[in-house]
Amino acid sequence: MTEFSDALRILSSGLKAQGQRIRHVAENISNADTPGYRRKTVAFQAMVDEGRRSGEVEAGPVRLDRADLRRIHDPNHPMAGPDGFYDGSNVNLILEIADAQEAQRSYEANLKMFEQTRRMSSSLYDILKR
Secondary structure, three states: HHHHEEEEEHHHHHHHHHHHHHHHHHHHOOOOOOOOOOOOEEEEEEEEEEEEEEEEEEEEEEEEEOOOOOOOEEOOOOOOOOOOOEOOOOHHHHHHHHHHHHHHHHHHHHHHHHHHHHHHHHHHHHHHHH
């Protein structure tokens, strides 16, 4: 039965990590028009237990995308300089939508595997009860 609990723990870590990724993508999309906003990215890293990889993953530290901010010309904007330009965000909505779809599909795949593993362990438990 420990294999099932190990599998559930690993899948749960994947769900948490993808959930964090989806939250950052949503935050990036909601701030796409915020002046000076830098896109947030998160990478996954393997978790280590007693010096060896456990199979689990976790979201690493949040990093700000260092790409140049878009220069926007709007002399009427309150943040515009004397030249009429201000710094927009560096969020690319097409990239964010692609990241959101990838994260959603990964989350759904983890969830299906979680449900399948739970069903298998429940069936095994029922067989052992007989």
